[in-house]
Amino acid sequence: xxxxxxxxxxxxxxxxxxxxxxxxxxxxxARAEAQAKxxxxxLRCLVCQGQSIADSDxxxxxxxRSLVRQRIAAGETPEQVRGWLVERYGDYVSxxxxxxxxxxxxxxxxLLLLVGxxxxxxxxxxxxxG
Numbered sequence: 791x792x793x794x795x796x797x798x799x800x801x802x803x804x805x806x807x808x809x810x811x812x813x814x815x816x817x818x819x820a821r822a823e824a825q826a827k828x829x830x831x832x833l834r835c836l837v838c839q840g841q842s843i844a845d846s847d848x849x850x851x852x853x854x855r856s857l858v859r860q861r862i863a864a865g866e867t868p869e870q871v872r873g874w875l876v877e878r879y880g881d882y883v884s885x886x887x888x889x890x891x892x893x894x895x896x897x898x899x900x901l902l903l904l905v906g907x908x909x910x911x912x913x914x915x916x917x918x919x920g
Contacts (some may be wrong), residue, residue, distance in 0.1 A: 798835075817859055817863055819863075822862050823859075825867075826859050826868075827844060829858055829862075829871060829872060830843050830844035831844050832872075832884065832885050833854065833872070833875060833883055833884060835848055835851040835854075835884065836879060836882070836883060837849075842853055842885070857875075861874070872884065877904075
């Protein structure tokens with residue numbers, strides 16, 4: 791029974807392992823590789839969250855690098871690849887998410903924290919003077 795299933799399962803195992811093993815294999819076309827690397831620098835690793843997929847060692851980042859290279863090699867533009875990844879993983883995958891109702895907190899929270907910090911500092915200095 792196992793001997794009959796082995797020829798059927800072996801290709802599935804090889805296919806499943808292929809994206810991770812090809813993740814760091816550079817494209818032959820230097821221009822396409824430069825586009826892929828530039829795009830990878832602007833995409834957030836969803837596991838690490840603080841690193842781009844170009845810098846991360848996480849398995850998911852490796853898979854995402856492989857997907858970026860495969861799609862660039864297939865002739866897609868970096869904008870099309872970014873659009874596909876955003877559609878698949880959401881706006882959070884991009885370091886520069888578009889402004890919308892869902893991402894408003896990402897845009898305004900740093901500003902609100904800055905204003906709040908200035909207000910706390912001013913109140914603290916006023917209390918010390920008076």
